[in-house]
Amino acid sequence: MEFTAVLAGCGSMSKGWLTALAEHPLLKGRVSVVGLVDLDQATADARAAEFDLANAMTGTDLEAVLAATKPDLLFDVVVPSARAGVVASGLKHGCHVLSEKPMAASLEAGRAMVAAAAAAGRVHAVVQNRRFISGVRRIRRLIESGALGEITALHCDFFIGAHFGGFREEMDNVLLLDMAIHTLDAARFMAGVAPKAVYCLETNPRGSWYSQGAAANAIFEFEDGVVFNYRGSWCAEGANTSWESAWRIIGTKGTLIWDGGDSFDAKVAVDGTGLLRDAVAIEVPAPADIEQTHGHASVIAEFLDAIKSGRSPETAGNDNIKSLAMVFAAIESARTRQRVTIAV
Numbered sequence: 001m002e003f004t005a006v007l008a009g010c011g012s013m014s015k016g017w018l019t020a021l022a023e024h025p026l027l028k029g030r031v032s033v034v035g036l037v038d039l040d041q042a043t044a045d046a047r048a049a050e051f052d053l054a055n056a057m058t059g060t061d062l063e064a065v066l067a068a069t070k071p072d073l074l075f076d077v078v079v080p081s082a083r084a085g086v087v088a089s090g091l092k093h094g095c096h097v098l099s100e101k102p103m104a105a106s107l108e109a110g111r112a113m114v115a116a117a118a119a120a121g122r123v124h125a126v127v128q129n130r131r132f133i134s135g136v137r138r139i140r141r142l143i144e145s146g147a148l149g150e151i152t153a154l155h156c157d158f159f160i161g162a163h164f165g166g167f168r169e170e171m172d173n174v175l176l177l178d179m180a181i182h183t184l185d186a187a188r189f190m191a192g193v194a195p196k197a198v199y200c201l202e203t204n205p206r207g208s209w210y211s212q213g214a215a216a217n218a219i220f221e222f223e224d225g226v227v228f229n230y231r232g233s234w235c236a237e238g239a240n241t242s243w244e245s246a247w248r249i250i251g252t253k254g255t256l257i258w259d260g261g262d263s264f265d266a267k268v269a270v271d272g273t274g275l276l277r278d279a280v281a282i283e284v285p286a287p288a289d290i291e292q293t294h295g296h297a298s299v300i301a302e303f304l305d306a307i308k309s310g311r312s313p314e315t316a317g318n319d320n321i322k323s324l325a326m327v328f329a330a331i332e333s334a335r336t337r338q339r340v341t342i343a344v
């Protein structure tokens, strides 16, 4: 095994991590899980039994497990409100830390993590698995190729009636902080230009089963005059979009429509006259690297590979904080009903 790791937070998402580590070809045989921590001892024990980790230490006290096992890595899969303390503990014990999204429960906490990772000389990165999928990689390549011309706008619709129960239904700004972080990060990656400012209206629609912020409409201004228009709701019943959202991306030559699944429709206008120009279909290229399209497995592998080669991973905290800043600027805009500048 190349690395030892402790995983903190043995709830639903941890199952996906442990399955990827045990089975995915990108990860199998690379990480030995030497500790499992949860506030609830039985939850940690159940995960250890489920994944045949009889030799892993289990416990409720992260500091004690880190001190006893001295792992190379800390995998942070706790709820967002506990993240800052968990990341600080991992860095203090000399671990490289990979955290679930969202990176932090506030921008200040995110900044503190970036500073702490730099001071410790350790990698801290964030799981933005929804940029490590085929569709997003293909769109990035299409945009980079210039086939649509200069990109001028990205529009996306996220409408899913999701009944999770658990922490999300009690959480403030639930759509923006828990879900839109993925979509905003994907938009930033696909567009390839930096976000500058946002206007946002956040609501909790009548009939919502969340306590706050289940829907949002946000208009982002990016560099180079690019506009990103996000419309989302987590309590829209009857016609769910993909978890990746439904997209319309417009360039100076043409438009790409992506349903967030397997359907891509890219067309560019042909020379001509008249009110409406004809359009011809263009190819959406394959992903540059298929290994970057496996969600969690790809993010974890990118983290491991970056540590081995001494480079910064794609979703390092000092880059991912730019996506977090989009979320918190949108929240601030909704609160103040003003345009808010995005600053890291």
Ligand SMILES: NC(=O)c1ccc[n+]([C@@H]2O[C@H](COP(=O)([O-])OP(=O)(O)OC[C@H]3O[C@@H](n4cnc5c(N)ncnc54)[C@H](O)[C@@H]3O)[C@@H](O)[C@H]2O)c1
Binding pocket: 008, 009, 010, 011, 012, 013, 014, 037, 038, 039, 040, 043, 062, 077, 078, 079, 080, 082, 086, 100, 101, 102, 127, 129, 166, 167, 178
């Ligand atoms: N990337 C994705 O696609 C994706 C999908 C689902 C969830 N998530 C993220 O994963 C994280 C966990 O979500 P979940 O659905 O597993 O939640 P969950 O509530 O099912 O599990 C979280 C677990 O963390 C434990 N915990 C809380 N504080 C802790 C602490 N200080 N030390 C140790 N354990 C602690 C809880 O006891 C619980 O068992 C969240 O940040 C969530 O946003 C990401």
